[in-house]
Amino acid sequence: MVRHTGCSMSVLPSVSAESQLSAPWASHYPTTDVSMVTPSYAGRLWAQETQPQYWTKFQVWEWLQQTLDVHQIDAASIPFQNFDMDGRQLCNMSFQDFTRAAGPMGSILYQSLADMKWSSQYAPEIFPTMDIKTEIDEFPCSLLPFKEEPAFFPASVPLSSPSPSSPDPKRSNTRPHPVKKHNPRGTHLWEFIRDILLNPERNPGLIKWEDRSEGVFRFLKSEAVAQLWGKKKNNSSMTYEKLSRAMRYYYKREILERVxxxxxxxxxGRNAQGWRESEK
DNA sequence: CCCTTGTTTCCTGTTT
DNA sequence: TAAACAGGAAACAAGG
Structure with missing residues (x-):
């Protein structure tokens, strides 16, 4: 199987991603001072805000909203009361429990939660040291990486709800094609990228929106993103070089547009869904 | 076992 | 010069 290119070993091309693994996210947090001094403290705090098992009922509710939004699922098609629980209880649910609680949407929610568990487990591993390196990259026109994106975790506002007033008393089973396509091994690359963009709280300056409404974004730490992608695919030799090749294949499928x-x-592109703020 | 999809690897050449 | 970008080819992994 593995190719034995007699050439130069298959040792990692010494990816110098380390230089990108800083944590600029500390820079745009309003609560500066003390909390930033002790990495362990900050790290623990961060972990509690992101790890599903520590979520409050409210956070579980927000996760539900967010997931439905991303997958363009009618919020009315799922009985929220079945998820009136905190993160610990949520994490104890089996795949079957999800199916029972949310019907056909169960698998999507289950997968989403699995992704959350995954990223909350690995992200801090990839960004362990919180060296306060306030580098906002060279970007003339715009300012901070994340302005007032809809805060997911710390939240206080039910972010972009499809329709806050959505009356629709009757359950609308009019779901276009919810659980259709077979999604091998969780998410696809473009979805992985999209989700990083959609969760600013877990996006330590890796990728940034250039034009939110147009769907234009830019990699700030290309190698770091590649490493994270590789981590997800259990491929420690992933590089931006290779990741970008996959990205280029998206042009033909119109999941991405050329810039x-x-x-x-x-x-x-037109075939990428779930990235718009109010695309519902 | 075959086929398809979605990358992953590798490579040569061009551009920034 | 060091990164990125461009694509063609071919290998792979996982599902069907």
Missing amino acids: DGRRLVYKF
Whole structure:
């Protein structure tokens, strides 16, 4: 199987991603001072805000909203009361429990939660040291990486709800094609990228929106993203070089649109879904 | 076992 | 010069 290119070993091309693994996210947090001094403290705090098992009922509710939004599922098609629980209870649910609680949407929710568990487990591993390196990259026009994106975890506002007032008393089973396609091994690359963009709280300056409404975004730490992607695919030799090849294949499928002249910049295409703020 | 999809690897050449 | 970008080819992994 493995190719034995007699050439130069298959040792990692000494990816210098380490230099990208800083944590600029500390820079845009309003609560500066003390909390930033002790990495362990901050790390623990961060972990509690992101690890599903520590979520409060409210956070579980927000996760539900977010997941439905991303997958464009009618919020009315799922009985929220079945998820009136905290993160610990949520994490104890089996795949079958999800199916019982949310019907056909159960598998999507189950997968989503699995992703949350996964990222909350590995992200801190990849960004362990919180060296306060306030580097906002060179970006003339725009300012901070994340302005007032809808805060997911710390939240206080029920972010982009499909329709806050959505009356619709009757359950609308009018779901276009919810659990259709077979999604091998969880998420696809473009979905992985999209989800990083959609969760600013877990996006330590890896990728940034250039034009939110147009779906244009830019990699700030290309190698770090590649490492994270590799982690998800259990491939420690992933590099931006290879990840970008996969990204280029998306042009033909119109999942991405070409943005030439601007390095590390991509744009979601007509076949990419779930990235718009109010695309519902 | 075969076929398809979605990458993953590798490589050569061009551009920034 | 060091990264990115471009694609063609071929290998792979997982599902059907």
